[in-house]
Structure formats: C-alpha cells, structure tokens
Amino acid sequence: MRRAHTVDQVRTAEADLMARLPEGTLMQRAATGLAVAISNFLGHTYGARVVLLIGSGDNGGDALYAGEKLARRGAQVTAVLLSEHYHQAALAALLAAGGRVAGSGAATDAAGLASGVAGEIARADVVVDGIVGIGGRPGLRAEAAAAVRVAGEHRVPIVAVDVPSGVDVDSGETPEEHVSAALTVTFGTHKICHLVDPAATACGPVHLVDIGLDLPHAAIESIQSADVRALYPVPRGESDKYSRGVLGLMAGSAQYPGAAVIATSGALAGPIGMVRYVGPDSVAEAVRAAHPEIVAGEGRVQAWAVGSGLGDDLDLAKVRELLDEEEPVLLDADGIKALDDSGDHDSVLITPHAGELARLLEVDRAVVEAQRLKHARLTAERFDVTVLLKGSTTVIAAPSGEVRVNTNATAWLATAGAGDVLAGLCGSLLAAGLNPLDAASVGAYLHAAAANLASAGGPLTAMQVAAKLPDATRGLLAEPDPAGE
Ligand SMILES: NC(=O)C1=CN([C@@H]2O[C@H](COP(=O)(O)OP(=O)(O)OC[C@H]3O[C@@H](n4cnc5c(N)ncnc54)[C@H](O)[C@@H]3O)[C@@H](O)[C@H]2O)[C@@H](O)CC1
Numbered sequence: 001m002r003r004a005h006t007v008d009q010v011r012t013a014e015a016d017l018m019a020r021l022p023e024g025t026l027m028q029r030a031a032t033g034l035a036v037a038i039s040n041f042l043g044h045t046y047g048a049r050v051v052l053l054i055g056s057g058d059n060g061g062d063a064l065y066a067g068e069k070l071a072r073r074g075a076q077v078t079a080v081l082l083s084e085h086y087h088q089a090a091l092a093a094l095l096a097a098g099g100r101v102a103g104s105g106a107a108t109d110a111a112g113l114a115s116g117v118a119g120e121i122a123r124a125d126v127v128v129d130g131i132v133g134i135g136g137r138p139g140l141r142a143e144a145a146a147a148v149r150v151a152g153e154h155r156v157p158i159v160a161v162d163v164p165s166g167v168d169v170d171s172g173e174t175p176e177e178h179v180s181a182a183l184t185v186t187f188g189t190h191k192i193c194h195l196v197d198p199a200a201t202a203c204g205p206v207h208l209v210d211i212g213l214d215l216p217h218a219a220i221e222s223i224q225s226a227d228v229r230a231l232y233p234v235p236r237g238e239s240d241k242y243s244r245g246v247l248g249l250m251a252g253s254a255q256y257p258g259a260a261v262i263a264t265s266g267a268l269a270g271p272i273g274m275v276r277y278v279g280p281d282s283v284a285e286a287v288r289a290a291h292p293e294i295v296a297g298e299g300r301v302q303a304w305a306v307g308s309g310l311g312d313d314l315d316l317a318k319v320r321e322l323l324d325e326e327e328p329v330l331l332d333a334d335g336i337k338a339l340d341d342s343g344d345h346d347s348v349l350i351t352p353h354a355g356e357l358a359r360l361l362e363v364d365r366a367v368v369e370a371q372r373l374k375h376a377r378l379t380a381e382r383f384d385v386t387v388l389l390k391g392s393t394t395v396i397a398a399p400s401g402e403v404r405v406n407t408n409a410t411a412w413l414a415t416a417g418a419g420d421v422l423a424g425l426c427g428s429l430l431a432a433g434l435n436p437l438d439a440a441s442v443g444a445y446l447h448a449a450a451a452n453l454a455s456a457g458g459p460l461t462a463m464q465v466a467a468k469l470p471d472a473t474r475g476l477l478a479e480p481d482p483a484g485e
C-alpha cells in the first residue's frame, strides 16, 4: 500500500527523528531530494532558469536550499520573497552559491508584484512553489496568487515543494485559490491531498523523497499492484465453479437493457465461477445472447450485485430482503435507494458516483465533489456500510474508519456504462470471498488498469474495459513484486 499520513502524524514523526539528528539534517535531506527531482524534471541543470517562490516557513527553506544546490550546478536561480519572514540561513546559502533575489525594491507592477518579478517568472524554465507546505492554510495571499497566475499565463511549469500551496492538506479539498503543479515533490510520506481529489489533480505526479521518518498506521492507503496480487482470489487446484463463487446479478431493465449486459461482462471477467442473472425475460435474453455462459433465474449465490440500470424497475422490498440475508450485497445506482441508516450493513458495499451519494445524503452534488473524503467517511459511519465513491480518484471508506483510494484511472474511463463494469467486477470479487473493503479496492484498481489498457491514450467504451479485464488481471498476477512495495 502507498500510505498517506495526516499533518499531525508527520509533525510527530519529524519531531521524534529530529531529536536524534543534528539540527538541519532533515531539511538537507528534503532539499537534496528536491534538487535532484527538479534537475530530472528539467532534463538539464546548467544554465536553467529557476524561480523560487518563497513563503515564511520551512517549506520556503526547502526550496531555498534546493535552489542553492541547483545554483552550484550552474542553474540561474532567483528567489522571490513573498513574506517579510523567510528562512535566513537558507537564503544566505542560496546567495553564497550565486543565486539572486528578485524584486527587492518598493515599486510594484499592475499585478501587485515587485517590479521585475513578473518578467523573471515569465522567462523561467521552472517555478518552484515554496510558498507553504504542511503548515499552510487553504488559499493564496494576493502576491503569491499573482506570481502563480503569471506562471500560468506564460505556461511555466510549477514544481510544488511538499504540497501545492493553497490546498487543504488533510482533506484534499481546494476551497480557495491554489497552485496547480506539474510535479509535486514530497518528503517522508504522502499526505492526504496527494491522493484525494480535487487536490490530487493539483499535485500532478507526486515524487516521494525518503527522509527516514518512522511513521504510525496510515490515515489513508492507496492500493498498489502488489496488494492486488496478494488479495486476488486465484482459483486453486481443487476449485470448482461453485466454490469459486456464484454472483447473483440484478441489473438492467426494459429502459436500460445494456446495463445488464455490461455488468455481466464485468462480473464474468472477475474471479467467480458463475453468474446467475435475475431480471425481466427480455433483458435475460439480451444478456444470454451476449454471454451464453450465464444462468438465468434465482439459485444459490455467494453475493449479490444489484442496481446497475434498474431504473424504475427497482423492487425495493425485494432488495431489502436481500439486505437482510447473510450474503454480501453490492448496491449500485438506483439500488442504493434501498439502503437505510438503521441495521447492520457491514457486508454491504455501495458504489455511487457523486450524484448518487448526494441523493442518499440529501445534499448537493457539488458539495460531495468538493469534499469527497468527508462524505465517503460520513456515509460509511452513518449507514454502517462500505462506500466506493467513484470519480477521478476513487475513495473507498469502510465502517471501521479505514480509507483506501485508487488514483490510477485514466479520465477516458468517464464514459457511460463504465460504472456497470465496476459493479459487476466488485460483485464478483465479493462472491469470491473478499470482504467489501478488499473487493472494492481490488475492483477499482483492476477496473482502472483495464481502462488504461483499453485506452492507450485514446477513447474507450465500457465493453472494451470489460474485455481488457482478463489481460489486466493476467499481467498483474504475473508481475514480480518490486522491491519495497
Ligand atoms: N515536517 C517534516 O517532516 C519536514 C518538513 N519540511 C518542510 O517544512 C514544511 C513545513 O514547514 P512549516 O511548519 O514552517 O510550515 P509552512 O512552510 O508550510 O508554512 C509556514 C507559515 O506560513 C504561513 N501561512 C500559512 N498559510 C498561509 C497561506 N495560505 N499563505 C501564506 N502564508 C501562510 C503561516 O504563518 C505558517 O506558519 C513542510 O511542508 C516541508 O516542506 C522539510 O524541511 C523536512 C521535513
């Protein structure tokens, strides 16, 4: 698992380590990693024009020391001081290495920047965001915001130090103006904003520099290929189609027959031995035509997936009966309407997008989109259910308080029917015996991996995603475990 910690957890771990090391050691480790990452990002160092945006704290200190190291290797490094306070020793080191400070005069330009600063930023090869790190509050002050805007206007890429300044580090929310980075270089561990949207998108790719922190249990985890490999229910020699798991699928309607076909494709491409389709005859025929492997009609199952494309055909009483049974149930789309906040749902997984979760919670969709982690968590707690909240980053929250995210999906996956594939696949993983948290995590990862194969940088259809699931699974199960994962 890739782990993300809260600001408090990071500060505690940092204090413990600093007490055992000579002063300044951690910042030097961070700055060295940062300088190397900036060099790699640029592809060259000698002669590169680097502008550092410097705030009052240690985040600015990291940026200044990295600037010093780049200046020693021949970069032209200019610091823009955005606060009266700054890390004095780090600035002295930068100046001693040949770096400069821009805009130290009193005059300002139309953007509110000290004169000369906008021109420096416009000509830069890279801007380094050392405005604030984990000590920052959301938002940017006027001068910082103006500097960031100039970089944007001139398409100068920004490398964020630790976090893109202005985002909310512990929630991944972006209530105010913030930096949008081409690369974020972080230290010690990932922070929540690196994994949860909308902030995760503002980070760009995230590069982690190890600085030796000893960290506690993570607040949030992001599932990696090695985790999927360890969890995937691979059939054994003695397995038969029943022991591999049978999924009952209640999906599709006269209104949306395709959803049943697509969800079945997802389910059959999972680890189970059989799908039992339960629905109107006309839809069952369409499913059988596409998938002769299915069995139509009720029978013994190890889990249910209910809801994709049911539309007005949703039989609330029937779904509530299923919820009272022992078998795990996945509720997707309209099926989620059957959930109430009384009762024990710890074997239930719901797979809403932001609109469906908003309807369940009776709030606006935009509120869920802006505060994805918060709403996934509170739903898991209030309904005693595991929630897989779909979107650009998928957030999975369990009633135990555990949270996992999946960040490897391509935006091409945002296409009609992709959610039906996911519901079928996650249902299949439940029927094969995974608990709701693991089924959701493995499902989201493989769904995204299949979408990446189907897309290869271009458009895809939901059925193509389902068709690539076996390849994605095969590739992953065959992969050797990389060291350190
Ligand atoms: N904690 C760690 O493990 C390590 C931290 N390091 C660096 O230190 C950073 C944290 O440093 P600090 O604690 O000094 O905090 P920051 O540098 O994040 O912020 C410092 C100050 O900025 C001001 N501020 C807050 N929000 C602002 C806003 N929106 N606009 C303008 N100013 C604002 C506040 O006065 C705050 O105290 C990390 O992000 C990282 O870059 C690294 O040097 C090494 C290890």
Ligand SMILES: Nc1ncnc2c1ncn2[C@@H]1O[C@H](COP(=O)(O)OP(=O)(O)O)[C@@H](O)[C@H]1O
Pocket: 353, 389, 390, 391, 392, 393, 394, 409, 410, 411, 412, 413, 414, 415, 416, 417, 418, 419, 420, 421, 422, 447
């Ligand atoms: N911007 C995005 N980047 C990556 N994946 C996305 C993005 N937006 C949506 N997705 C994923 O695409 C799928 C869309 O599912 P859903 O919204 O249920 O569509 P449908 O109901 O049409 O099947 C989900 O797996 C979701 O997580």
Ligand SMILES: [K+]
Pocket: 059, 129, 130, 131, 132, 133, 160, 161, 162, 163, 164, 165
């Ligand atoms: K920053």
